[in-house]
Amino acid sequence: MVAPILPLILGLLVVVASGCTRNAPDTATAERRRRTVVSHAAIERAGTSGGPTVFAPAHRIVRELDPPLSGGEPEECAVADEFRPALGCLESLPLGPDTVASRPGNGRLSVEGSVPRKFWDQPMLIEPRVRGEPLAGFKRASAEIVNSGFFGFAFTSTLPPLDGEGDLELQLRAYAVPPAHRDFVSLPISFGTDDFLAVGLALHPVGLPFATGPVTFQVFALTDHGQRELFTERIDPADWSGDWLDRRIELSDLAGQTGRLRFQTKVDARADEVSRGFPLWGSPEIFQRTPRGPRRNLIVISLDTWRGDHFDTDVSGGPVTPRLAELATRGAVFEQAIATYPSTSASHMSLFTGLYPITHQVRFANDVLGSTIPTLAEMLAADGYQTGAVTENAMLLAETGFAFGFDSYFENKGLGIWNTDGQIDSTLARGRAWLRQHDGERFFLFLHTYQVHTPYEPPAEYVFGPSDDELGAATEPKWVTTLRHRYAGEVRYSDVALAAFLRDLDEAGLLDESIVVLTSDHGEEFFEHDEVGHSKSVYDEVLRVPLLIWAPGLVHPGVRVSSMVSLVDVVPTVLDLLRIPPPKNLQGTSLRAALEGASLPAHEPRFAEGPDTSRPGERLVAVRTEAHKWIAPEGTSIPTEIYDLDADPNEQENLDDDTLREIGRRHLESYAGLAAGTPLKRDLDARTTEKLRALGYVE
Numbered sequence: 001m002v003a004p005i006l007p008l009i010l011g012l013l014v015v016v017a018s019g020c021t022r023n024a025p026d027t028a029t030a031e032r033r034r035r036t037v038v039s040h041a042a043i044e045r046a047g048t049s050g051g052p053t054v055f056a057p058a059h060r061i062v063r064e065l066d067p068p069l070s071g072g073e074p075e076e077c078a079v080a081d082e083f084r085p086a087l088g089c090l091e092s093l094p095l096g097p098d099t100v101a102s103r104p105g106n107g108r109l110s111v112e113g114s115v116p117r118k119f120w121d122q123p124m125l126i127e128p129r130v131r132g133e134p135l136a137g138f139k140r141a142s143a144e145i146v147n148s149g150f151f152g153f154a155f156t157s158t159l160p161p162l163d164g165e166g167d168l169e170l171q172l173r174a175y176a177v178p179p180a181h182r183d184f185v186s187l188p189i190s191f192g193t194d195d196f197l198a199v200g201l202a203l204h205p206v207g208l209p210f211a212t213g214p215v216t217f218q219v220f221a222l223t224d225h226g227q228r229e230l231f232t233e234r235i236d237p238a239d240w241s242g243d244w245l246d247r248r249i250e251l252s253d254l255a256g257q258t259g260r261l262r263f264q265t266k267v268d269a270r271a272d273e274v275s276r277g278f279p280l281w282g283s284p285e286i287f288q289r290t291p292r293g294p295r296r297n298l299i300v301i302s303l304d305t306w307r308g309d310h311f312d313t314d315v316s317g318g319p320v321t322p323r324l325a326e327l328a329t330r331g332a333v334f335e336q337a338i339a340t341y342p343s344t345s346a347s348h349m350s351l352f353t354g355l356y357p358i359t360h361q362v363r364f365a366n367d368v369l370g371s372t373i374p375t376l377a378e379m380l381a382a383d384g385y386q387t388g389a390v391t392e393n394a395m396l397l398a399e400t401g402f403a404f405g406f407d408s409y410f411e412n413k414g415l416g417i418w419n420t421d422g423q424i425d426s427t428l429a430r431g432r433a434w435l436r437q438h439d440g441e442r443f444f445l446f447l448h449t450y451q452v453h454t455p456y457e458p459p460a461e462y463v464f465g466p467s468d469d470e471l472g473a474a475t476e477p478k479w480v481t482t483l484r485h486r487y488a489g490e491v492r493y494s495d496v497a498l499a500a501f502l503r504d505l506d507e508a509g510l511l512d513e514s515i516v517v518l519t520s521d522h523g524e525e526f527f528e529h530d531e532v533g534h535s536k537s538v539y540d541e542v543l544r545v546p547l548l549i550w551a552p553g554l555v556h557p558g559v560r561v562s563s564m565v566s567l568v569d570v571v572p573t574v575l576d577l578l579r580i581p582p583p584k585n586l587q588g589t590s591l592r593a594a595l596e597g598a599s600l601p602a603h604e605p606r607f608a609e610g611p612d613t614s615r616p617g618e619r620l621v622a623v624r625t626e627a628h629k630w631i632a633p634e635g636t637s638i639p640t641e642i643y644d645l646d647a648d649p650n651e652q653e654n655l656d657d658d659t660l661r662e663i664g665r666r667h668l669e670s671y672a673g674l675a676a677g678t679p680l681k682r683d684l685d686a687r688t689t690e691k692l693r694a695l696g697y698v699e
């Protein structure tokens with residue numbers, strides 16, 4: 001059965017997606033998303049309803065240019081691993097298909113080719129990417145700027161260290177080199193009291209080796225009174241920090257006027273040089289003071305790989321999350337929350353969209369979210385929220401849809417590719433810094449950490465056991481018992497870090513102004529069904545996850561909800577709590593009644609998918625009600641496994657029951673009816689491929 005249409009169906013779809021297309025980002029024209037992100041109706045002026053006020057992004061300049069960005073120019077690019085919508089991101093084109101080249105003995109490769117007509121009239125930066133074996137990701141070789149596109153180009157590129165021994169695979173990409181003098185002009189803006197412009201200044205990393213001199217960034221106001229300079233700053237590539245430089249420009253002097261903003265960059269150069277600067281304006285936004293109203297802040301935290309039964313219980317000789325359990329007495333705990341996939345990308349996309357994997361179609365790191373599906377960040381951005389994310393890379397790739405709607409999307413890549421230690425401390429520290437910068441605004445912050453993912457290497461003081469007695473009594477292999485304890489140690493350590501983060505929110509007064517969701521994307525199995533890890537089955541040890549929600553004043557403190565719920569219910573629930581009309585066709589339902597202490601209505605089944613390890617490349621579908629689970633190979637509606645979860649919560653006895661089989665068949669058919677098209681794919685770069693290999697997702 002499909003989840004019932006929400007009662008709030010009369011709400012309008014906030015994110016307007018008419019006529020938009022979202023292509024694979026690695027194609028030339030793909031990186032634009034033509035959406036109306038700011039709904040001006042959502043931004044009310046201060047003073048219209050009294051009460052506390054916040055700053056809200058009322059104008060996102062990247063989407064409000066006159067003229068708009070040209071078709072091929074991306075709206076978003078990364079500096080120091082932080083993606084932002086930006087002015088100045090470089091248009092790029094792949095130059096033909098991948099080719100094979102002989103591996104040079106001296107590490108220097110002759111590169112030649114021709115350039116598409118579109119780029120003939122301007123200088124181009126040609127970047128070769130190479131790999132030495134099929135399973136490796138592509139790495140950047142040294143680039144070159146060429147001016148004679150009409151006649152083709154040829155240069156010698158220095159190769160990075162490469163795997164393998166034989167021939168190389170070669171990709172070529174051309175970037176348009178921006179002119180030395182550039183202007184972007186906004187659409188007309190009505191300025192109010194207290195308005196300010198927030199913007200980050202940077203230089204595009206691809207072009208940085210070719211930057212010739214300091215870039216002068218200037219902002220001008222164009223009003224009936226003429227042109228007025230508001231801001232000037234110079235960045236010298238020789239001493240730039242390499243990170244976004246955030247600036248706040250007060251606009252109070254313009255209150256009551258209507259005008260445009262002009263963003264101008266000029267590159268200095270010595271007389272004998274061409275001027276090149278590659279300047280970027282990151283997330284230029286105008287903030288206006290607005291009544292807070294019912295729109296609280298939202299903070300969603302994902303502790304990747306956190307088992308549902310590793311919350312508020314004793315594991316390996318003691319309480320595993322005592323601090324979070326204590327804090328949970330102020331919020332709500334869902335005791336039976338189900339993920340939609342035992343792997344990171346698919347399940348997080350359900351958390352972001354309120355849709356099952358069969359509809360959002362993002363099951364692996366290189367699947368790209370379809371153009372017509374709004375994400376939670378996009379919905380909230382459209383409703384006047386500042387949006388930020390700190391993730392730990394790899395499976396939540398910015399370019400595949402996870403960054404859509406975020407004003408800042410930071411990939412915390414850590415010290416080394418092969419180091420898969422979770423980084424909860426640095427991720428939460430980055431989250432705290434983001435909050436300090438934005439706590440006067442209406443915001444949505446998403447945080448994601450692999451801290452409890454393999455390898456299980458918590459600080460020594462968080463490792464307890466196993467004792468010799470436990471090892472002697474274990475019915476499973478001893479190494480599995482040891483793994484269980486080390487995993488529990490990671491959860492204990494995360495309990496300390498997350499509880500400290502939540503207490504800091506409380507002390508800063510942010511908990512009372514926010515809704516906080518703490519959950520996970522999947523669990524972890526320890527030989528319950530002869531496997532360890534995840535992404536290998538759809539049993540409850542990998543599908544059940546903790547789900548905690550704090551929203552003081554909106555949530556009945558200490559409520560425990562025993563009804564089965566799913567990650568697809570999170571989007572409708574938070575939109576309901578924030579009084580934001582949901583998009584049509586969400587597949588979850590709001591859990592607000594349960595948060596208020598009432599019982600949930602009769603339950604629809606919830607669905608999950610997962611890889612079928614007995615048929616490589618194929619998948620299983622799981623249907624779960626509170627009492628039963630059915631498992632079937634994808635593409636069939638005949639369950640091959642049926643479990644009575646009341647009598648057999650560990651899913652050990654496969655039932656042979658015609659009545660249950662028929663019920664399962666109907667559920668499976670309803671899930672198959674939600675199918676969307678084939679997902680778009682994008683290539684993974686070398687660093688991402690290696691990180692995924694380190695995490696165990698690719699061979």
Ligand SMILES: [Zn+2]
Pocket residue numbers: 304305343344345521522
């Ligand atoms: Zn995960």
